Amino acid sequence: MEKELESMQQFYNIIIEFFVNYSFQIIGAIIILFIGFFIAKRVAGFIEKFCLHKNMDETLVRFIALTVKITIIAGVAIIALGKLGIAITPFVAAIGALSLGAGLALQGLLSNFGAGVSIIATRPFVVGNTITIQGYTGVVKIIKLAYTVLETEDKEQITIPNKHIVGEILCNSFEYTIVEMSVGIEYDSDPKKAITIISEVLEGFEEISKEVKAQVGIKEFADASINIELRYWALTQQYNEVQYKVNLAVFEALKENNITIPFPTINIVRDS
Structure with missing residues (x-):
């Protein structure tokens, strides 16, 4: 003690x-x-x-x-x-x-943070832009120091580590995504009239960009049709929805004006 x-x-x-x-x-x-x-x-x-x-x-x-x-x-x-x-x-x-x-x-995490600082500082894209990177396309929803979150039209969220964004080829189409499609008309139809009708259809859609004018013209002279190509910018969040509506509207407008979309034909030659 x-x-x-x-x-x-x-x-x-x-x-x-x-x-x-x-x-x-x-x-x-x-x-x-x-x-x-x-x-x-x-x-x-x-x-x-x-x-x-x-x-x-x-x-x-x-x-x-x-x-x-x-x-x-x-x-x-x-x-x-x-x-x-x-x-x-x-x-x-x-x-x-x-x-x-x-x-x-922590070099992987640190590289993500470094890339995040570069993205935030240089601002190659901002929240709300539509970007395509590493084969993924979506609207930018969140930009963090470690990662960036994209959202698709189907509300899917794609999380991309920032180190996979910096230094890669990046496509930024802002809030729109380009739609390219074609429709064939018969050789007996007036292509100028068809182009005018399709152009008027596109002008009636608010979801299509008015800043970049839609392009409609003859793409090619195929075996059974004159192929008219449409190129327009649709809101990314409504890309498929707008495309479906435009396709239906174009079909109905051509039909109302008696411009025929030909059926596929196959010529069979038989030996005598």
Whole structure:
């Protein structure tokens, strides 16, 4: 029992001696940390407000503000440790080693974050645009630092890691997607009249872009028909719906104007 009391007394004396000798250093370190946190918060808030005022992307702004805040706090923590007389060189070396190990372990995630920063900063596309990347097409719904989410006409969501977007061939058709189709008419029909009728049909659809004029013209002279091609931009979220409606409207308009769509014919030659 006496040994335990003696050990406790020694421990108590060590603590008292430590606080007596290093009290000012501890108080100084606490004050430095407090001031550092205060400055980091204020600087991060200022940067966030300034960047948002300049209409920068909100996700990128928050990332920048958080990075600045963490950097300031880390620097202040190193200064506070030095104030306590603790050698910071081993800590710096340890942080470097840990950073290298974490970087190697998380290189896939970090590359996604880096690509996300590039996308947000350069803005090759924004939310609401229609993009085609890696064989997938959809409307951009969410842009995060690690990934981008596309949505199809069928409300399917496609999540693409950002590292698979940056550096790849990217097609951005904004909110529209081009529709290309053709319809055949008989050689006895008037192709100019058919082109005019089809053009009028396309002009009646609000879902078709008016900024880029629809194109209607003769594509080719086939064996049994004159093929008229239609090229127009339909809203991506209604791509198939608009195409089906246009096809039906074109068919009905040609029929009403006595322009015939020929049946496929096969000529069979018999040996005598």
